[in-house]
Amino acid sequence: MVAAAGPGPLLPVHRITIWTAFLGALAYLAFEVKQIVDGAPDASIVRVAAALAAVVAIAAYLKHLRARLTDKLTPRSSG
Numbered sequence: 001m002v003a004a005a006g007p008g009p010l011l012p013v014h015r016i017t018i019w020t021a022f023l024g025a026l027a028y029l030a031f032e033v034k035q036i037v038d039g040a041p042d043a044s045i046v047r048v049a050a051a052l053a054a055v056v057a058i059a060a061y062l063k064h065l066r067a068r069l070t071d072k073l074t075p076r077s078s079g
Contacts, residue, residue, distance in 0.1 A: 011069055018065065022058040029055050 029051035035043040 014069075015065065018058065018062055022055070022062060025051060025054040025058055 029048065032043070032048045032051050036045070036048060
C-alpha cells in the first residue's frame with residue numbers, strides 16, 4: 001500500500017511552533033521597550049536591538065515559509 005503524498009501533520013505543527021516563537025519574541029520586545037520607557041536601571045538598548053532582530057528574522061521566515069514548504073511538499077505529477 002502506497003502512503004498518500006503530502007505534508008502530513010508536520011506542516012501545521014511547524015507553523016504553530018514558529019508563530020508561537022514570533023509572538024513570544026514580540027512580547028519580549030514589548031517588555032524590554034517598556035523597561036526602557038519606565039527608566040529601569042538595568043534596561044538595555046542592546047537587548048531591545050536583539051529582540052527586534054529576532055522579531056524581524058522570525059517574521060521574514062514566516063513570510064517565506066508557505067512558499068518554500070508548499071514547493072517542497074507538493075507532489076509532482078509523474079507524467
